[in-house]
Amino acid sequence: MTEDDIRMALRDCYDPEVPCNIVDLGLVYRVGVELDREAPGAGIPGVPVKHKVSIGLTLTSKGC
Numbered sequence: 050m051t052e053d054d055i056r057m058a059l060r061d062c063y064d065p066e067v068p069c070n071i072v073d074l075g076l077v078y079r080v081g082v083e084l085d086r087e088a089p090g091a092g093i094p095g096v097p098v099k100h101k102v103s104i105g106l107t108l109t110s111k112g113c
Contacts, residue, residue, distance in 0.1 A: 079105030
């Protein structure tokens with residue numbers, strides 16, 4: 050999982066006021082991806098790797 054994967058997924062999130070996704074609007078200013086070493090099963094062979102994702106974004110209005 051990469052920052053590009055997250056940004057691509059966020060393209061499905063549209064602002065309710067504007068018919069455009071939040072990435073193309075420039076509302077997403079930070080995406081962080083790191084391994085979740087505390088996830089259940091972490092470190093056990095055969096268990097899929099889990100990630101922690103953090104997203105910084107700006108809202109279009111105070112009501113959002």
